[in-house]
Amino acid sequence: MHHAALLLLAALLAVLPAAGPARAADPIPQAEVPGVSRPVIVGGDRDYPPYEFLDAKGQPAGYNVDLTRAIAEVMGLRVEFRLGAWNEMRTALNEGGVDILQGISYSEERLKEVDYAPPHTTVNHAIFAHRGAPPVDSLEGLRGTRVALHKGGIMHDTIRQMGFEHDLVFSDTPADALRLLASGRCDYAVTAMLPGMYIIRENHLDNLEVVARSVATVRYGHAVRKGDDLLLGRFSEGLAILDQTGKYEEIRQKWLGVLENRPIKWSEALRSISLVLAPMAALLLGSMIWTHTLRRRVAERTRSLSSALDQLRENQRQLLQADKMAALGTLVSGVAHEINNPNGLILLNLPMLKKVQTDTGRILEEYRDAHGDFTLGGIPYERMRRELPVMLEEMQEAAVRIKRIVNDLKDFARRDEGAGSELVDANDAARKALRLVEAALRKATRRFTASYAQDLPTVRGSSQRVEQVLVNLLLNACQALPSPDRAIRLETRAEDQGRAVALVVQDEGVGVDPQDLPHLTDPFFTTKRATGGTGLGLSVSAGIVKELGGSIRFESRPGQGTTVTVRLPAAPEEAE
Incomplete structure (x- = not known):
């Protein structure tokens, strides 16, 4: 790669x-x-x-x-x-x-x-023959012999260009080509090395062997x-x-990997296991001792604090969080402006570069016809002529994406005036929220999926606030996963015959204890205080949902994950 x-x-x-x-x-x-x-x-x-x-x-x-x-x-x-x-x-x-x-x-x-x-792979091709057959060391050595080939494959194209297609015996698959060879209906077969070895092993074609390795190496991909x-x-x-x-x-x-399974000796296996388990056992024991000591100290420290001091500290955290969010809004607006200026210049200049590339193409064609092929930036002109328009188009698409992401950040960070006065497309709000937490999702899971219902009715409220709710829920889901192999799913759907819209965030995380479920939206309640949780995210989200006339429901089982369903009423005119 x-x-x-x-x-x-x-x-x-x-x-x-x-x-x-x-x-x-x-x-x-x-x-x-x-x-x-x-x-x-x-x-x-x-x-x-x-x-x-x-x-x-x-x-x-x-x-x-x-x-x-x-x-x-x-x-x-x-x-x-x-x-x-x-x-x-x-x-x-x-x-x-x-x-x-x-x-x-x-x-x-x-x-x-x-x-x-x-390309995701490099494929080596080989020549196969009966055991004891006359050796050949290249494709050229196959002239005058009967050769079995996979029809439409790269070796078919290659040998056809070499000018001896009349000696070929075609098959639909590499396996059929090797079976033809094994039955004596041809002298040689040409196919990819790894599939050939795999087919010989799985079909017990013991009378075949490789007589020439790596006669052709090609890039292979989508x-x-x-x-x-x-x-x-x-x-x-x-x-x-x-x-x-x-x-x-x-x-x-x-x-x-290696096709043939090599037997493992018990002595080697036990030695390898011991080398792994011994450090792990020591680490586990040390971790248990450290965890027990830490828990005891935390418990002693917690008992020494009064409830009034706890409340004051939480109030200070709330004020600090509000101040940080206000500062973040100002910072995002400034950074967005600084990004949009050079990005706007890119978007402005790229169409001109495309026109220049089109106009200079005719001149370069004439130069190529007169002087032969030449290089541009170290790349042959024939290749650059094909790839340069694609590169310019990809650059323009990337610049447009930068502009869209920056605009999403500006929308998310701006002050929300007149909440509840606009018609909100829940699918669009969900996509914007996903773009904002894309990095966190990629770090947390390799199994994220999103499903958007078609013809979803709009809801009356604030797109920014709906995005804020989804961002909080998605980040909570990321923090709940113990490993990237666990999944997160986002779904939008219509309910109650189109009179309501549901936004569902489901994770396969550690779950929530039953006694904690009723308190998830309480201000300052958090199960992640040791990692910096403030207990404000779900509280703020619940307040926003309530203000929009909706409801939020939590379903969770410890060790099996959590499902959060936000239900918002459809706009009255759409419900009718």
Whole structure:
């Protein structure tokens, strides 16, 4: 993985807010938006293990499938897998039957019909033969022999360009190509090294062996139809996020590690376990002693304070919090202004740069025709001619995103005048709140999902205050998770036949003790005082909800998580 390239691409792409059974590809209405109004249709090879294949139950499985599911999870997308013959899947992408291919090798020829995301894998191809067959050391050595190939694969394209396609025996899958070789119907087979070894092992094709390794090495990753920059950007950013969180490496090790299982000696296992458990036991014992001592000291300290002093301290914290929020509003406005000025200059200049690039393109074309290919910024002109317009477009989209986030911060921090006098789109308020806590969510969980109801009625109130409630609830959910493997879910829905709107935040955190549930909205009540909690967030949120004529309900079980449901009445004119 090229970490720096992935991060750079992800930083330039805009972000917009898993999987069903495999089936034949159907045409997709172009008016629908993949991942929003419908799932993203993901195409792949039905028999290309360990990258992608249908398992014994007929369900999509493999490295590509797990990687695509993980990308969809971090980007809030819905995906549906359709695995079939590879040649059919390439055709389905071109004709709109699928939105994206999750594993396709890179070539200049294919670049004419698809756009590639940053590659997630490098695939080595090898030549397979019967044991004892005459050796070959390159693709050129296959001339005059019968060669089995995966139809539509990168090796098919490569050997066709070498000019001896009449000697080829085609199959729908790499597994079929190796079976043809094992049955004696051809002399050699060319396929990817790792799938070939996997297929030989799983199908017990013991009469086959590798006679030439790494005859071709190609980049391998996701690709979309030419011009589908929006979907390409979302998958590219999702891959970059997985690379930074370590999830990509976890999936890669699961599927692409050593194929043969090496037996572990009991002596080695016990020694490794002891090396791990001994420090852990010492750490646990020390932690227990320290925790017991700390609890005793805290209890002694707490008993020594009077209730009046406690109340005074809480009042001081409340005043300090209010002062900090007022200062934060002023600070955010100033910083937003300083960011918007240079960002506005970028947005102003980029259209001019696009025009300059278009106008100079004709001059550079004439220069290329007269003097041959040349480099721009160290990159061949032929490549730069294709990539420069895309880079300028991505820069403009990124600048627009910066402007949107800054405006959201300004809206959130400004003083709220005339609360309750506007019609509020709850879905829009939820999306703004998510953008404000995006960093906290990414740090707290790898399993965040959001679901927005369509045709949701508006509520009368204040968009800023609805956002404030959701920000408090989402941050509380983040703080409740013991590990990033636990999930958080945000949902909006209409209730009571459209007369009310519900905003639901659900987490799989540590939960709340039953005796604490009735006190969650009491001023100054908090279960996180040791980590700086003030007990004001839920109290303020409950006050806002009550002021808007709604209700807030908490459901929780210790160790299983908490669900908070905010119910607001629909605007009277919409309810009617």
